[in-house]
Amino acid sequence: xxxxxxxxxxxxxxxxxxxxxxxxxxxxxxxxxxxxxxxxxxxxxxxxxxxxxxxxxxxxxxxxxxxxxxxxxxxxxxxxxxxxxxxxxxxxxxxxxxxxxxxxxxxxxxxxxxxxxxxxxxxxxxxxxxxxxxxxxxxxxxxxxxxxxxxxxxxxxxxxxxxxxxxxxxxxxxxxxxxxxxxxxxxxxxxxxxxxxxxxxxxxxxxxxxxxxxxxxxxxxxxxxxxxxxxxxxxxxxxxxxxxxxxxxxxxxxxxxxxxxxxxxxxxxxxxxxxxx
Numbered sequence: 001x002x003x004x005x006x007x008x009x010x011x012x013x014x015x016x017x018x019x020x021x022x023x024x025x026x027x028x029x030x031x032x033x034x035x036x037x038x039x040x041x042x043x044x045x046x047x048x049x050x051x052x053x054x055x056x057x058x059x060x061x062x063x064x065x066x067x068x069x070x071x072x073x074x075x076x077x078x079x080x081x082x083x084x085x086x087x088x089x090x091x092x093x094x095x096x097x098x099x100x101x102x103x104x105x106x107x108x109x110x111x112x113x114x115x116x117x118x119x120x121x122x123x124x125x126x127x128x129x130x131x132x133x134x135x136x137x138x139x140x141x142x143x144x145x146x147x148x149x150x151x152x153x154x155x156x157x158x159x160x161x162x163x164x165x166x167x168x169x170x171x172x173x174x175x176x177x178x179x180x181x182x183x184x185x186x187x188x189x190x191x192x193x194x195x196x197x198x199x200x201x202x203x204x205x206x207x208x209x210x211x212x213x214x215x216x217x218x219x220x221x222x223x224x225x226x227x228x229x230x231x232x233x234x235x236x237x238x239x240x241x242x243x244x245x246x247x248x249x250x251x252x253x254x255x256x257x258x259x260x261x262x263x264x265x266x267x268x269x270x271x272x273x274x275x276x277x
Contacts, residue, residue, distance in 0.1 A: 022146075024090055028090055096114050100138065111131075121252065144188065162245050166255060169255075204262075214266035219235075233267040
């Protein structure tokens with residue numbers, strides 16, 4: 001079965017959603033042309049350092065940038081309350097490529113992390129189609145600011161938080177997050193409209209320290225009053241509640257549940273430490 005027929009047979013065309021417009025649509029369109037022209041071929045070599053090479057790219061010297069520019073965008077707009085699973089998936093593919101390329105090499109562990117997410121979310125067939133699109137996106141140069149601006153316009157807050165959490169997972173796939181990855185993750189958070197408090201809270205899930213900073217998980221500091229602790233917990237619990245992303249599928253909801261549990265653990269620890277009731 002041809003690649004296009006295979007995509008249509010699993011309903012993948014519908015998954016493209018709003019990404020057919022704007023920067024993300026352009027990136028995905030070129031990626032689809034690339035993988036179709038290659039007749040679905042995907043050459044893989046596993047290097048000793050764990051890096052992954054697909055066809056003629058390694059992520060070295062990609063030339064992509066993540067700065068702001070004067071582009072006016074496509075003019076496309078849609079209510080942020082209408083985020084669909086297609087929006088989320090295409091954003092994952094494009095921004096995964098940015099994270100995978102930022103430190104100069106596409107790692108096999110990062111690719112596996114992305115693939116496992118899609119397999120759990122949709123099954124083997126759709127995961128394979130998504131990975132082939134990612135293959136094409138990794139070959140492209142693109143401006144992350146433009147992509148993030150489209151996400152900021154069209155994606156709701158809960159989906160943005162989950163997207164950032166997922167991207168931290170990609171960066172941490174090899175059990176370490178480089179300075180370049182952290183810098184890009186912080187920029188992505190800023191560009192898609194998340195606060196520094198949101199960024200630090202999700203970062204606290206992945207940056208391993210000798211002692212867990214439970215206050216950072218709640219987005220506050222140790223000098224917060226008991227009432228501020230309660231308010232911070234309620235705010236975080238509402239923003240990260242798994243029910244808010246149920247429409248994105250079971251795997252996305254599980255990821256949100258992980259963050260929700262961390263928030264509850266942080267609150268219980270602080271309450272015990274302070275003797276709060």
